[in-house]
Amino acid sequence: MGILDPAPGDRVLEIGCGRGVAIPLIFARLTTGTVTAVDRSATAVAAARRRNSEAVAAGRAAFHVRSLEDADFAAGSFDKVLAVNVNLFWTRPADAELTALRRWLAPGGVLCLCWEPPDGTRAAEIARKAERAVAGHGFGTRTVRDGRLVAVLGLLPGEGRPGQP
Template sequence: MPAVPRRLSWAVDTLDVAPGDRLLEIGCGPGVAVSLVCDRLTTGTITAVDRSATAVARARARNAAHVASGRATVVQASLEEIRFDGERFDKVFAVNVNLFWTRDPAAELALIAGLLAPGGTLWLFYEPPGADRAAVLAGDLTRVLSSHGFAPTAMRGGGTLVCVRASIG
């Protein structure tokens, strides 16, 4: 199996997944983070969403045992299309998902705010191409999240890794 990209191992370490956490990953790609998260869960679950049929097929194959155990669910849909039927999440996260800074994410952030359990947090992780860009991105994300009712905190993971953690303000 190929090496886990540093941004994904750092993201999952930073999330500090508790055994009973309920997580939602937006833009799961081939499911590498899903696998890393599931290794830390006992009673918790992760729901992973991606728009790409190819990515979802790869994520389901990579995590077949976790899906079979009920610990992981992988759904092909855009975030705004999926119906959660009242489900709430302790942690919602995304890695290198651009919608949060390339346009106004008002609709998505309102949806996420409604999906967070009391005390839940949103985690946005990025690995931009340079340290200068990382600093700008952290500032941009902090402003966007603040303007939509979140209380964000930016952190760096060395090199160009950026995380903005936010709770409902």
């Protein structure tokens, strides 16, 4: 979670949460923050809810069965957005999705798109295509490589919420 770097009170959206493996890693960095997660698979979301039942019971995690294109959140709802191995950002135009993500992120928010391609030679291609798409929607961009992991960060200008570092 070093690349995402959630602050203690951040509101995080995870796209394609699968079975909820990343949620405990995010919660290790949050004290008052929350995680909202979406995934198309009802089976995966049920497993994620079970895995993270304490956070759900405490009202600090919510899991939704829906695709990103079917999700709808209020403007400025999230400080950070995480997607791991969600290919739509580099395999096809993701204009509607990136427009929505920009709207849902608060000023100073960060979009963190990560991939661990099985063939390390594809990392540069993935980063180039994703960075171009993200930059095309008004984000500042930065690409981070850590071993086989490649992350494209979309950075919004502005200050975060009051009380956030």
